[in-house]
Every structure is written in C-alpha cells, then in structure tokens.
Amino acid sequence: MSDQVVAAKTSEQAASRAALMKLLFFAATLAVLPISSYFVTEKYVWSGNSNYAAITAICVANLVLIAYIVMSVMEDNQSFKEADEKKLSESKKER
Secondary structure, three states: OOHHHHHHHHHHHHHHHHHHHHHHHHHHHHHHHHHHHHHHHHHHHOOOOHHHHHHHHHHHHHHHHHHHHHHHHHHHHHHHHHHHHHHHHHHHHHO
C-alpha cells in the first residue's frame, strides 16, 4: 500500500473513534444528568414538588441534546473548511 492510503485509513479511524467517543459521552450525559437533576431539584430546590422537578429534568435533557447538535454542526463546518483549504493548497501545487 502506498503511504497516502495508509495515512488516509489512519485518519479515518481516528475520526470515527472521536465520533464514537463523543457519542458515548453525550449518551452517558443524557442518561445521568436528567435523572440526577430531577432528584436533586425535587429534594433541595422545589421542596418535594415533583412537577417542577420533572420540568427541570426535561429542560436538562433538552440542553444536552442541543449541545450535541451544536457540537456536531461545528465539527461539520470545521471539516468543510479543512477540505476547502486542502483543495486550495492542491490547486496551488498544480500551478
């Protein structure tokens, strides 16, 4: 195999590993934060009112999902910029 193919496969594996780690992080966060925020706010903030604690847990779950979406969009924009820069540098080399 050529060096370029090996480098491309290594880069692809690193990108997929990073995406998997990000997904696992947000999955764990989505599992833990809403439930813990429910019980903490029910006991200490809302003085036993489970309706307000449930609303708090829903808001926390939505914040986690919004954070995941924002990070994914930012990562996607960054990969587009890197691809554009690579095309630009390749076109300069051909001149």
